[in-house]
Amino acid sequence: MPHDIDTFTPVLDREHWDVIILGGGAAGLSAALILARARRRVVVLDTRQPRNRFAPHMHGVLSRDGYSPLDLVADGRREVRAADGVIADARAVEARTIDGGFEIVTDDGTRLTGRRLLVTTGVRDTLPDIPGLADQWGRGVVACPYCDGYEASGRAIGVLLGSAAGAHKAHMLRSYSADITVFTALADSLPEPERRVLAQRGIRIDDRPVTGVETDGDRLTGLRLADGAIAAVDVVFAEPTMVALDDVLQQLGAERAEGPMGSWTAVDAFGRTSVPGVWAAGTSANPGALVPIAMGTGATAGLTINGEMVAEEVAAAAVEAGQDGAAA
Numbered sequence: 325m326p327h328d329i330d331t332f333t334p335v336l337d338r339e340h341w342d343v344i345i346l347g348g349g350a351a352g353l354s355a356a357l358i359l360a361r362a363r364r365r366v367v368v369l370d371t372r373q374p375r376n377r378f379a380p381h382m383h384g385v386l387s388r389d390g391y392s393p394l395d396l397v398a399d400g401r402r403e404v405r406a407a408d409g410v411i412a413d414a415r416a417v418e419a420r421t422i423d424g425g426f427e428i429v430t431d432d433g434t435r436l437t438g439r440r441l442l443v444t445t446g447v448r449d450t451l452p453d454i455p456g457l458a459d460q461w462g463r464g465v466v467a468c469p470y471c472d473g474y475e476a477s478g479r480a481i482g483v484l485l486g487s488a489a490g491a492h493k494a495h496m497l498r499s500y501s502a503d504i505t506v507f508t509a510l511a512d513s514l515p516e517p518e519r520r521v522l523a524q525r526g527i528r529i530d531d532r533p534v535t536g537v538e539t540d541g542d543r544l545t546g547l548r549l550a551d552g553a554i555a556a557v558d559v560v561f562a563e564p565t566m567v568a569l570d571d572v573l574q575q576l577g578a579e580r581a582e583g584p585m586g587s588w589t590a591v592d593a594f595g596r597t598s599v600p601g602v603w604a605a606g607t608s609a610n611p612g613a614l615v616p617i618a619m620g621t622g623a624t625a626g627l628t629i630n631g632e633m634v635a636e637e638v639a640a641a642a643v644e645a646g647q648d649g650a651a652a
């Protein structure tokens with residue numbers, strides 16, 4: 325259920341926008357706020373599916389700890405609109421370079437053009453195919469110790485290992501609880517030295533496949549195992565597979581780079597991609613970006629885009645001034 329009432333359908337194809345932003349989550353809206361307040365004509369196209377929409381509360385976000393992620397986005401939309409930014413519920417499906425900027429096509433065939441393009445369309449998470457797991461996503465099943473570890477303090481924690489590297493997550497969670505079980509069946513193998521270190525830190529290892537989720541009403545109470553046993557846990561930390569929603573960046577030829585979380589769109593410190601005039605921020609630029617990081621990189625991209633456009637306008641004025649001077 326969207327947290328804001330929004331029936332405003334702007335006319336998108338009537339002007340050449342200063343900046344088109346694809347994605348209206350924490351990153352896109354932060355950039356839009358900076359740009360709208362810089363008096364740029366900015367439009368945000370958004371499909372209203374922020375990555376953390378399944379979670380009732382977000383954490384680690386200064387001054388908004390425990391706030392609803394959907395309320396954050398609703399507040400952000402209001403702030404951008406108050407500064408005359410335009411937000412449209414639309415899915416961008418195509419992008420191409422044109423003279424003077426970019427053309428974006430939405431899934432209903434609307435065409436928009438703009439001088440600069442910022443992509444903050446984020447990611448899609450895919451959970452292991454275990455019945456009941458997805459129903460608990462964002463509540464009893466979570467992914468990020470920085471987001472939900474504190475709330476799991478002293479509780480029975482299950483860690484669904486997706487890979488041997490995922491053992492690191494179990495080690496991180498050890499700061500919060502002494503009652504941790506690592507379920508290894510989804511990982512290819514867990515090397516013996518790693519097993520010994522986990523055991524040394526008091527972390528249990530269970531190699532039985534997990535076949536389901538036990539609940540009491542809406543509350544997760546355990547994991548069902550292949551032999552019929554139930555492992556009692558209060559919260560499960562999983563390793564979802566993250567897929568970048570970066571079709572548009574790929575169409576424009578933005579380069580990727582290999583990082584600790586896989587191949588991702590490469591950006592410089594300000595969010596510039598390898599394609600001149602195209603920026604990426606938030607999880608589109610860094611799969612590990614939490615909300616404050618998404619906001620920070622979005623705001624940084626907004627400032628840099630505006631700075632670049634000002635420089636372009638000054639350079640054009642300098643040329644005109646020189647020509648005027650020559651003619652006088």
Ligand SMILES: Cc1cc2nc3c(=O)[nH]c(=O)nc-3n(C[C@H](O)[C@H](O)[C@H](O)COP(=O)(O)OP(=O)(O)OC[C@H]3O[C@@H](n4cnc5c(N)ncnc54)[C@H](O)[C@@H]3O)c2cc1C
Pocket residue numbers: 346347348349350351352369370371372373374375376377378379381382383384385414415416417444445446447449461462466467468471472569605606607608613614615616618
């Ligand atoms: C379960 C869960 C809990 C989390 N809890 C926390 C937490 O407590 N604290 C924290 O800091 N972080 C948390 N996160 C991480 C948080 O979700 C991200 O940091 C944040 O969403 C990143 O913001 P973003 O703007 O990069 O992307 P998103 O918020 O994902 O926004 C991307 C937007 O782009 C839109 N979009 C996608 N494709 C298109 C398209 N083609 N055209 C137009 N629009 C498009 C989407 O609908 C979406 O609105 C959590 C994540 C998950 C999965």
